[in-house]
Amino acid sequence: MSANSTAAANPAHVAPVFAALGDATRLALVARFCAGLVSDLRQGRERIWALDPVHLEEACGCLDEISIQWDKALDRLEKFVEE
Numbered sequence: 064m065s066a067n068s069t070a071a072a073n074p075a076h077v078a079p080v081f082a083a084l085g086d087a088t089r090l091a092l093v094a095r096f097c098a099g100l101v102s103d104l105r106q107g108r109e110r111i112w113a114l115d116p117v118h119l120e121e122a123c124g125c126l127d128e129i130s131i132q133w134d135k136a137l138d139r140l141e142k143f144v145e146e
Contacts, residue, residue, distance in 0.1 A: 074129075080122045 080100070084090055100118050104111045 074125045077122045077125045080118050
């Protein structure tokens with residue numbers, strides 16, 4: 064099962080990602096404390112940051128599913144208005 068189908072099946076699973084990214088302060092905190100979206104590795108005096116794309120792919124899958132649902136709802140509304 065792909066990350067996209069997992070997210071579409073359980074949007075609550077990715078809700079924390081949206082909550083974290085929806086506010087600049089929380090986004091900064093997520094980046095600072097890693098919170099599953101980024102990882103860091105200290106190498107001597109340097110800290111190497113890496114984005115973990117899995118959580119973002121799950122969020123993208125959820126957004127795709129929501130987009131499909133909205134498109135269907137808007138199509139139904141358009142048909143209703145035209146009648």
